[in-house]
Amino acid sequence: MHRLEQQFIDNQWVRSRGARYLPVMNPYREEVLAEVTAGAPQDVDDAVKTAQRALPAWRSLGGAKRATYLEGFAAALTRRREALVRLSSTNNGKVLAEAAIDLDDAIACYRYYADQARRLDERQGAAVSVEMANVEARCYHDPVGVVGLITPWNFPLVTSAWKLAPALAAGCTAVLKPSEVTPLPEQALAEIALEIGLPSGVLNLLNGDGEGIGAPLSRHAGIDKISFTGSNRVGEAVMAAAAERTVGVSLELGGKSPILVMEDADPEQAADWVMAGIYFNAGQICSATSRLLVHEAVADSLYSALEKRIDALVLGNPLAEQTDMGPLANARQRETVNGYLATAEQEGLRVVRDARHRQLPSRGYFVAPTLYRDVPLTSRLWKEEIFGPVLCGHSVANEQEAIALANDSDFGLAATVISGDGDRARRIGRELRAGSIWFNSEQLVLPETGWGGFKRSGIGRELGPWGLSSYLEVKHVIGPSHG
Known part of the structure; x- marks a missing residue:
């Protein structure tokens, strides 16, 4: 058994x-893959000081030169694709196709921000139009500084890319903390940093848990910004720590996203999109469309189509090509989801497909795909993020009711609208309070479009030019035009 007892600081494993x-853990075999250090505050201090020393040279390098390193990350990840996909599947429980999406989206993100880094050079010193005579104003974009990046376990490679790529493109130096649940895939980032000759101290990778690394990193006086993806409980603690020092935060937190199926939708096509929105990655998606709002005219047809698709899903070894759904990523999450299923029984929810009545593989942290219909709006399962393969349905009489119930949530990360009329779907999407709205499609997450939520789903945006801007400070230099 391998023990990860070292940290990557100043381009060295210490x-x-x-x-x-x-x-x-391997969540399918329920076996220990490795041991990882829990880390210590001294590790954080060493990494932050190293990142501070590296900052001036990296900041001054220029976007075009930083872009070559980002392209290097993309190329190196591509070369490692097969091995990393299998490693991610083994460590996380994802089926191979899901692990491939995680990696391919990460590669696309590094390439996108290489282009954004080059464009940043073109924006520096741009003239600002002012009305005052004989006065000039020019706009510059400076990196925030040393950033702390804390990533979750559900999509380790792409969520790291969403943070690290724009941070490096902006000229920041970084201290990255992978999840202690799935730390193995992200170790490749340190190996790649050495392979492509990334300057020492620009990327520091610290293994550990919240006590050893996460909390000390959030509190450290040398950190200029924290970007966190994870639970609301931890995100609120990160925000409180940042507030004590008045530093910036980006938070991508929970979701309880709706999927609206209107009366003019094709139930068979809608069922495919509903399935993808909730059962992909065993429901462990922050944007999972776990609240189904279906027009009563098509409800019976849709539930019938969903039943057939749920029954056809193959649960098993995530490394097997025929497997549709792997286990949950860890035992704690399985316990959490099973707790919600027990609550559903106590609440007397109407079952369409019940996880406890399906035979599961003999080992692994599995929860079978579950579907309830006519779920009361007061139910805990309707209101709270479950983070597992559990879909709650509720029928609506008209478009206005669907929109009102979709927006009636503490969260606002994402939503999907399904209608036979594309213009209608777009119009409904404009009425929804969420950061990403898909219509008549699966969940397309693109490097060019922002990612983040309204309300308790977080603060700020990742991806797109907005992701780069979150790692930049805007500076104006103003004076006489002929001075």
């Missing part, structure tokens, strides 16, 4: 100052 170790 022994962690921490004394605790945590098991890294």
